[in-house]
Amino acid sequence: MGALAEAYKHSLLDKQPIPLDYGSVRTLPESHIWLDQSDESPYVAHSTGPISPPVIDLMDPDAPRLIIQACETWGVFQLIGHGIPTKLMEDVESEAEKLFGLPVDQKLKALRSPGGGAGYGLPHISPFFNKHMWHEGFTIMGSPIYHTRQLWPQAYQGFCETMVDYQNQLKALTEQLIRIIFKSLNINSEEVDWLKDSQGSSTALQLNSYPACPDPTRAMGLAPHTDTSLITILQSKTSGLQVFKEGAGWILVQPIPGALIVNVGDFLHILSNGVFTTVRHRVVVTHIQRFSAAHFYAPPGDVIVSPVMSKDFGEVPRYRSVSVKGYVETKGKHFEKALSLIKK
Numbered sequence: 001m002g003a004l005a006e007a008y009k010h011s012l013l014d015k016q017p018i019p020l021d022y023g024s025v026r027t028l029p030e031s032h033i034w035l036d037q038s039d040e041s042p043y044v045a046h047s048t049g050p051i052s053p054p055v056i057d058l059m060d061p062d063a064p065r066l067i068i069q070a071c072e073t074w075g076v077f078q079l080i081g082h083g084i085p086t087k088l089m090e091d092v093e094s095e096a097e098k099l100f101g102l103p104v105d106q107k108l109k110a111l112r113s114p115g116g117g118a119g120y121g122l123p124h125i126s127p128f129f130n131k132h133m134w135h136e137g138f139t140i141m142g143s144p145i146y147h148t149r150q151l152w153p154q155a156y157q158g159f160c161e162t163m164v165d166y167q168n169q170l171k172a173l174t175e176q177l178i179r180i181i182f183k184s185l186n187i188n189s190e191e192v193d194w195l196k197d198s199q200g201s202s203t204a205l206q207l208n209s210y211p212a213c214p215d216p217t218r219a220m221g222l223a224p225h226t227d228t229s230l231i232t233i234l235q236s237k238t239s240g241l242q243v244f245k246e247g248a249g250w251i252l253v254q255p256i257p258g259a260l261i262v263n264v265g266d267f268l269h270i271l272s273n274g275v276f277t278t279v280r281h282r283v284v285v286t287h288i289q290r291f292s293a294a295h296f297y298a299p300p301g302d303v304i305v306s307p308v309m310s311k312d313f314g315e316v317p318r319y320r321s322v323s324v325k326g327y328v329e330t331k332g333k334h335f336e337k338a339l340s341l342i343k344k
């Protein structure tokens, strides 16, 4: 799990808010109202017009070019032909439904400890906002057994097997995509030891639940953010994810059945000298519960991430070199100011 386990470690220490018992509230509590009536609702702000992130088939011989183009123009794309078994994707969704369907007092037994990364709770970025998000999450870093046993002391095996299998398969797919992307950055993957000995990479699996909301247009499922990853791969059956596109605003992503949503994170943005977009995204809620699973992948904590120099990515570095561990700390303390703090 590596460096990502330290993400938002400091910000968690000052307050440890816990998720609501969402099933028991009939009206949106003041603490969860993000927009008052006059504000533009997150629904109004999004356009379901003609533009949407690219859909790319990994089996397409032209996939590498399309992936690079998507990383530059959107920072996000939908991927089909990825080879992740449909059954496994369905099992992940149903295991998440089971987990978040547990009684609140049982879920709280797996509550993330202050400064901890794994376990049940609100988003790690909660302390940066004075309103609570309509969300509950379960973060897995490394083996899921410890926190899963708090939920199901006698029956944690099925959940753990599914999540470990999923993490292994998503890590392999991530590394396949990274090799394709590194080619465009003129990085020889054969010389990247943490990519070959892939034990060292930092990964995390985030299960998200956005419970049915009594007043969806005034709540926020997950506040706008960019991911602290090289690449994030996400699955969800239902819409709710919105990505920000310069010149178009918030775009609702309509998930294609069986597709995975791949997005560029901060580390790939830095590595590409700012050419690949670390897409800002958020989640709006509805009257129906929504689930997602997001796999985060970053290099090991001691790896130094430096902007590549080339005619395609610029001869002048736009960012200072950072260690993965150092940047995770900066992001955890300063959140969305992190990138500007390392700008040259």
Ligand SMILES: C=C1C[C@]23C[C@H]1CC[C@H]2[C@@]12CCC[C@@](C)(C(=O)O1)[C@H]2[C@@H]3C(=O)O
Pocket (backbone or CB within 6 Å): 004, 005, 007, 008, 117, 123, 124, 125, 126, 139, 203, 204, 206, 222, 225, 226, 227, 228, 229, 296
């Ligand atoms: C590996 C990661 C990446 C984390 C922190 C740590 C574990 C959980 C991830 C998320 C998941 C939910 C949104 C986010 C913003 C959050 O609050 O926790 C993500 C954050 C990040 O992408 O920065």
Ligand SMILES: O=C(O)CCC(=O)C(=O)O
Pocket (backbone or CB within 6 Å): 206, 208, 222, 227, 234, 236, 240, 241, 281, 282, 283, 291, 292, 294
């Ligand atoms: O639920 C989603 O679609 C997005 C989740 C997300 O952005 C995250 O887990 O970082």
Ligand SMILES: [Fe+2]
Pocket (backbone or CB within 6 Å): 225, 226, 227, 281
């Ligand atoms: Fe995200």
